[in-house]
Structure formats: C-alpha cells, structure tokens
Amino acid sequence: MHKLxxxxxxxxxxxxxxxxxxLCQHLIERTKQHNETLNAFVSITEEQALSEAKAADxxxxxxxxxxxxxxxxxxxxxxFCTDGVRTSCGSxxxxxxxxxxxxxxxxxxxxxGAISLGKTNMDEFAMGSSNENSFFGVVRNxxxxxxxxxxSSGGSAAAVAGRLVPACTGTDTGGSIRQPAAFCGxxxxxxxxxxxxxxxxxxxxSSLDQGGPLAATAEDCALLLNEMAGFDPRDSTSIDRAxxxxxxxxxxxxxxMKIGLPKQYFEAGLDDSIAALxxxxxxxxxxxxxxxxxxxxxxxxxxxxxxxxxxPAECSSNLARFDGVRYGxxxxxxxxxxxxxxxxxxxxxxxxxxxxxxxGTYALSAGYYDAFYVKAQxxxxxxxxxxxxxxxxxDFILGPTxxxxxxxxxxxxxxxxxxYLNDIYTIPANLAGLPxxxxxxxxxxxxxxxxxxxxxxxxxxxxxNVAHQYQTVTDWHTRIPG
Numbered sequence: 001m002h003k004l005x006x007x008x009x010x011x012x013x014x015x016x017x018x019x020x021x022x023l024c025q026h027l028i029e030r031t032k033q034h035n036e037t038l039n040a041f042v043s044i045t046e047e048q049a050l051s052e053a054k055a056a057d058x059x060x061x062x063x064x065x066x067x068x069x070x071x072x073x074x075x076x077x078x079x080f081c082t083d084g085v086r087t088s089c090g091s092x093x094x095x096x097x098x099x100x101x102x103x104x105x106x107x108x109x110x111x112x113g114a115i116s117l118g119k120t121n122m123d124e125f126a127m128g129s130s131n132e133n134s135f136f137g138v139v140r141n142x143x144x145x146x147x148x149x150x151x152s153s154g155g156s157a158a159a160v161a162g163r164l165v166p167a168c169t170g171t172d173t174g175g176s177i178r179q180p181a182a183f184c185g186x187x188x189x190x191x192x193x194x195x196x197x198x199x200x201x202x203x204x205x206s207s208l209d210q211g212g213p214l215a216a217t218a219e220d221c222a223l224l225l226n227e228m229a230g231f232d233p234r235d236s237t238s239i240d241r242a243x244x245x246x247x248x249x250x251x252x253x254x255x256x257m258k259i260g261l262p263k264q265y266f267e268a269g270l271d272d273s274i275a276a277l278x279x280x281x282x283x284x285x286x287x288x289x290x291x292x293x294x295x296x297x298x299x300x301x302x303x304x305x306x307x308x309x310x311x312p313a314e315c316s317s318n319l320a321r322f323d324g325v326r327y328g329x330x331x332x333x334x335x336x337x338x339x340x341x342x343x344x345x346x347x348x349x350x351x352x353x354x355x356x357x358x359x360g361t362y363a364l365s366a367g368y369y370d371a372f373y374v375k376a377q378x379x380x381x382x383x384x385x386x387x388x389x390x391x392x393x394x395d396f397i398l399g400p401t402x403x404x405x406x407x408x409x410x411x412x413x414x415x416x417x418x419x420y421l422n423d424i425y426t427i428p429a430n431l432a433g434l435p436x437x438x439x440x441x442x443x444x445x446x447x448x449x450x451x452x453x454x455x456x457x458x459x460x461x462x463x464x465n466v467a468h469q470y471q472t473v474t475d476w477h478t479r480i481p482g
Contacts, residue, residue, distance in 0.1 A: 001026050003480060006072060006166040006220040013060070013071050020053040020060075020071030020115065027073050028117060031164040037145060040158040042078050042136045043086055044118040049073070052115045069227060070113030075165045077156050078119040079126055080106050080211070081200040089202045090122040090134040090152075093328045093348035103200025104232045105169055105211050112227040117165055121155030124350045125319065126173055126204040128152050129422040130412065131180070133352045138409055141184060142481040143447055147406040150180030150422075156214050157184040163480060167215035167224050171201060173208045174307055175401075175426025178438035181214055182401035182450025185440045187467065187477060188214040189221050192458050193433035194239035196225075197232035205314035206237070208307075208430045217477050218439060218467035222246035225460065244461040250468040255289025257466065258394040259453075262297040265399035265425060274400050274449050277442035281451050282398070284473055290466070295390050295397070299382045303428040304420060306383070309363050309376035310431070315353075316360030322348060355416065384432040391456045396466060400425050401438040401450035425452060435460045439467045440476035448476070 001023055004012065012018055028046050035041050056071035081087050081099035083106075088094045102110065110116070123133040131139040131154025141149040142162035149158040153170030157180035160168055170177040172190035181188030189212050196211040203209060213224035226246050232238040261282075266275060282292060324330040324344025331343035349357070363372040390397060402422055412419045429436040434454055441451035451470075455463040471477050 002030055002163040004166065005216050006223055007217070009072055009166055010223070020056040021050060023071070024049050024053040024073050024115060024117065027165055031117065034162055034164060037140065038142060038158050038162055039137050039139050040120055040155045040162065040164060041075070041118045042088060042090070042121050042155070045085055045116060048085070049115050049117045056113060056115065067111065067113035068223065069109060072114050073117050073165055074109065074114045074224070075117050075120050075156065075159055075168045076106060077153055077168065077170050078122055079171055079202050080169060081202070082106055082116070082119065085119065087119065087202070088135070089126070090124040090136060091348065091350065091353070092135045093322050095135065095329065097327060099200070101200065104197035104234065105228050106200065108227050108230070109169070109224070120159050120168055123152035123154065124353050125202070125315070126152040126171055126176055126209070127315065127352050127356055129175070129179060129419050131155065132409060132413055133350055135350060140409070141406050143185065144406070147408050147447070148183065150183035150406065152176040153214060154180045157181055157186060157188070160184070160186045160214050160216060161481060167213060167220050169211060169228070170214045171209055171211050172430065173204050174311060174430050175423040177212045177214060178401050178426050178436055178450065178452060179423060181438040183406040183448065185443070185448030185476065185479060186214055186216055187218050187221050187437070187439050188212065189225065189437040189460065189463065190429065190435060191225065191229060191460050192239070192435045194237050195435070195458065195460065196228050197230070197235045197238050199232055199234040203318040205311040206318060207314060208311060210430075218437070218464050218471055219250060222250055222464045222468070225464075241458065246461050246464050249461045249465050252465050253289060254285070254466050254469050256291065257396065258291050258293060259285065260295035260390050260394035260397045261292055262295050262300065262397060262399060264297050264300045269403050269424070270400055271404045271444065273444040274404070277444070277449050278398070278400060278451060281441040281470070285470060288469055288473065293394060295394060297386045297390060297428070299379065299386050300428050302379045303383055303431055304424055306376040306379040307427045307431060308359070308420060309372050310380065312356040312360030313363045313373050314360070315356045316364060319353070319357055324348070380431045383428055387428070387432045387434060395455070395462065397454040399452050401452040405444045405447035405449055429454050433457070435463055437463045437467050439470060440479070441474070442476060
C-alpha cells in the first residue's frame with residue numbers, strides 16, 4: 001500500500017480495495033519502523049489518526065457526501081498550528097507548545113477529509129537548507145542516510161520519499177519546499193505568494209513565506225493544492241482571487257508553450273552532471289511540443305545577498321515575540337526582566353536562528369537600515385522586473401533546483417555561506433512572489449536531481465500541467481529508495 005501515490009490511494013479507497021483504517025495503520029507501523037533511522041517525524045498522532053480513519057470508513061459506508069481527500073493519510077510540517085497537537089517549529093523555544101486552534105491549511109485539508117498521521121521534523125523556525133538545525137536532531141535522506149534531505153521542509157520530503165506517508169505540507173521561504181523535493185527525488189510546488197493562507201503558519205519572513213504540498217507526483221500535488229489554496233480573510237496577505245481546478249488541466253497538451261532558459265542558470269557553479277540531466281529533460285519536453293528560447297535574468301546573481309538581508313530582518317522582527325513572557329521556553333529563576341529575556345532567548349533558540357536574528361537586527365538598526373535593508377528591497381524590485389520582462393516572451397522558466405545533489409551531513413555546517421548558496425536557484429522566485437515547482441529529472445551517483453520550473457503569477461495550474469506531462473514520459477518520480 002505504501003508504494004501507491006495519493007491519487008492511487010484515493011481510487012483504491014473508492015473501490016473498496018482497502019479501508020482507511022487499514023491504510024493508516026499500515027503507514028503508522030511503517031513510520032514507527034523507519035523513523036528511528038530517518039527522524040522525519042517529531043510527533044506521530046496514532047490514536048487520533050485511527051479514530052478519524054474509522055469515522056471516515058463509516059461515513060463512506062453510509063453513502064454520505066465525501067470530500068476530495070476523504071480518508072487519505074497525510075502529515076503536516078511542524079510549523080502549522082494543530083489544535084491539541086504539539087507544534088514545535090523544530091525549536092526548544094516551542095518544545096511544549098500545544099496550540100488551541102488549527103492553521104487554515106490544516107483546517108482546509110481536514111475539511112476535505114484528509115487524516116494527519118503526525119508532524120514532520122524541520123529546520124528550527126524554517127531556517128536552514130539541510131534540516132541539520134532542528135532541536136529534535138538531523139533528518140536523514142532516505143536515498144543515503146549519511147546525507148541531508150534538504151531544508152527546511154526536510155522532514156516532509158524524507159517522509160514522502162521514504163513512503164512513510166504519500167503527501168505532506170511544507171513551507172517555502174527561499175526554496176524550502178523545492179530544494180528538499182529535489183534532494184529526495186519527489187515533487188514539490190511553491191505557489192504564488194498569497195495563494196495559500198499563512199494564518200496559523202508560524203512566521204519566519206512574512207513577505208516570503210508560502211505554504212505548499214510535497215508529494216511523489218505533480219498529480220498528487222494538484223490534488224492537495226486544490227484544497228490548500230484559496231482566500232482567507234484571517235490572513236492580510238491572502239489574495240482574494242477565484243481558485244483554479246488544478247486537477248482539471250493536468251492532461252492538456254504542452255505543445256506550443258515557450259520555456260525560457262536563463263544563461264545565468266547554466267553557468268559556473270552548476271554540477272556538470274546536473275546540467276547534462278537538464279539537457280535530457282529539455283529534449284523530452286521538446287518531444288512533447290514545448291519550445292525553448294534563451295533569456296537573461298541579469299540581476300539573479302544578487303538574489304542570495306538580497307535575500308539574506310530581507311529574510312533575517314523579518315525574522316528578527318517576527319521572533320521578537322518569543323521572549324519567555326507569554327508562551328514558549330522560559331529560563332528558570334530569572335533575576336529580573338532583562339535576565340528573563342536574555343536567558344530565555346539564549347536557551348530557546350539554536351545557533352542558526354541566533355545568527356539570523358543578529359544579522360537582521362543589525363540590518364534594521366539606526367544608520368544601517370538604508371544601507372542594507374532598503375537597498376536589498378530595491379534589488380528585490382529589480383529581480384521582479386527581470387521576471388516580468390521574461391514572461392512577456394515566455395510561459396515558463398526552466399533551470400536546476402539545486403547546484404548539486406544532496407551533500408553529506410556535517411559537510412557544510414561550518415560554512416554558512418556555502419550552505420546558503422544551495423538556494424541560489426530557488427530564492428529568486430520567493431523574492432518576486434512567483435510560483436515554482438521541482439520535479440525529479442534524474443540521478444547522479446544514485447542521488448536524485450530536481451528540475452525547476454518557474455511560472456508567472458497565479459500560473460500554478462499550467463506549472464502542474466507541464467510537470468505532469470513530463471512525468472507521463474519519464475519515470476524518475478516513480479523510483480523509491482531501497
């Protein structure tokens with residue numbers, strides 16, 4: 001059962017091949033068996049999941065109206081608030097935090113009938129490119145447990161790749177859905193900024209964060225995104241725009257679609273083996289009728305430095321609320337208020353979070369705000385303009401998701417800059433607020449490689465369409481770690 005995609009599980013439940021209880025029980029047992037190795041889950045909600053699965057089976061047997069995800073098992077990144085279930089954000093600061101409400105994403109998926117099997121591990125407060133920054137320990141890549149799964153949604157990606165669960169939620173601030181999807185050989189889509197509600201999603205960088213699905217296939221992502229997307233009046237950044245039916249357009253032909261190839265994405269820094277795999281993928285898409293043109297994104301090289309001013313600045317602001325007073329970790333026996341603040345934050349936050357808070361606070365400080373933060377926002381505008389000009393001529397932009405396959409655990413922890421450069425191809429889409437998807441396109445030495453497609457605003461349906469059509473003529477997305 002665990003080898004089935006989410007869509008295949010849906011069909012099997014409808015045909016009565018197995019029940020939701022049987023499916024959830026199987027996946028929970030599988031998770032218990034492999035989680036000690038992968039460390040993909042921080043919480044397994046077995047009792048709650050089986051209770052909901054039993055209710056789902058009874059509802060199906062009674063002939064009631066069912067949601068599109070009725071009885072299907074998923075898991076949530078531990079950044080989404082879940083009523084009555086711990087939401088730690090991978091941090092000691094929230095180690096024992098149990099929210100009294102559900103995030104909108106959780107609420108929507110539950111209303112559609114999905115059953116959560118638990119919460120997945122992540123880089124602390126979503127800050128990281130490797131999932132080595134979690135208070136709950138390193139997540140391991142199912143393809144090679146000595147390597148990272150990518151971050152910050154590494155727990156979700158590892159859980160899907162290891163077939164512990166068919167699909168998971170994730171968040172993407174600078175590539176944190178697409179990069180782990182590439183490292184783990186699965187599909188992940190970051191929607192347009194504002195397409196998926198951020199209500200109940202613990203904030204890292206509010207102008208960049210965006211929730212999205214990770215699954216084995218583009219079809220599964222479409223199935224999940226159909227329910228996740230939509231306007232939410234509780235989120236001031238949510239876009240009031242009619243939803244698309246992402247499943248309805250999956251099978252449309254891609255003939256005549258123009259795809260841009262930015263020369264900046266194929267220059268020095270990209271692994272030669274990945275470049276060769278991208279050329280093979282381009283040939284497959286050409287066979288399907290897609291047309292390719294060379295384009296320029298001349299300011300893309302500025303994306304990483306701009307991002308690492310904007311994101312830490314917003315992180316500094318958002319994480320100021322964790323002060324040991326209202327909720328979260330509180331130090332023991334503080335001498336006074338200042339001691340409470342200092343020790344609670346020093347004990348509660350990990351090294352990477354502290355680094356970004358310090359950088360962000362410095363960039364926002366008097367005398368440096370204009371020199372750093374304002375300048376980074378101006379660069380952000382230039383990057384957005386590059387994309388706007390490109391989309392006047394092309395439908396999509398194709399490139400690598402990552403500059404290399406998954407690296408070894410501990411390989412880059414001593415060099416933050418080298419770690420940050422892993423997101424060099426994904427960050428631009430976040431700065432511009434554009435949708436992007438990563439799909440498996442091959443392997444290098446047995447390690448998966450991802451191809452990234454970036455679309456224009458609100459073009460998720462066509463992105464999923466192209467990804468699905470590519471997956472109909474390739475089998476990289478069907479491969480499962482040994």
